[in-house]
Amino acid sequence: MNIIPTPINNCLIIEPKVFHDERGYFFESFNNVVFTNETGIEVSFIQDNQSLSTKGVLRGLHYQRGEFQQAKLVRVIEGEVLDVVVDLRKDSNSYGKTFTQTLSDTNFKQVYIPRGCAHGFLVKSDRAIFAYKCDNLYNKESEGGILYNDPFLNIDWEYDLDKVIVSDKDKILPLFENALPL
């Protein structure tokens, strides 16, 4: 497993070791002991989520606040997405920075997103199955979000934003400067 730092504090790219043979492939998508040893991060994941999206679907940018902040370990089971992380931690030297990474069923990459970051992704393939672990439970009242095309963040989604499919909830998210505090 390779651990690659990103421009966002404590946000890491994880490249698992994949064993290919005549049957297909095998890899450990998560191993708590290896993860802690290799990253130095102790995290206890307590919820797993999975979503299916079609091409052009953009989900995000989402985070949870207060006692329901979430660290996430995200990956793609099928298809390809552009994954986006935004640092919302005011005491972080990467505050306000964004990081983008292609995740796919052929590069097997994962992203570890620490608490205090917003997250989103845009589907590039015909469909994508996205899976992630969270270290805190979903709590509707604690949801926060930022508009995907916020001009200050100026995220390059590498896609025609006139063609994205966004939920009604995500279309009316606030700008970065008005985002609800962590």
Ligand SMILES: Cc1cn([C@H]2C[C@H](O)[C@@H](COP(=O)(O)OP(=O)(O)O[C@H]3O[C@@H](C)C(=O)[C@@H](O)[C@H]3O)O2)c(=O)[nH]c1=O
């Ligand atoms: C996220 C979530 C949603 N739900 C419900 C609420 C709603 O009725 C339905 C769909 O929810 P959403 O529209 O918020 O789903 P979605 O837009 O896929 O939300 C996800 O987006 C990505 C980018 C993230 O980072 C995740 O943390 C999560 O916020 O599922 C749960 O029951 N548990 C959960 O953990």
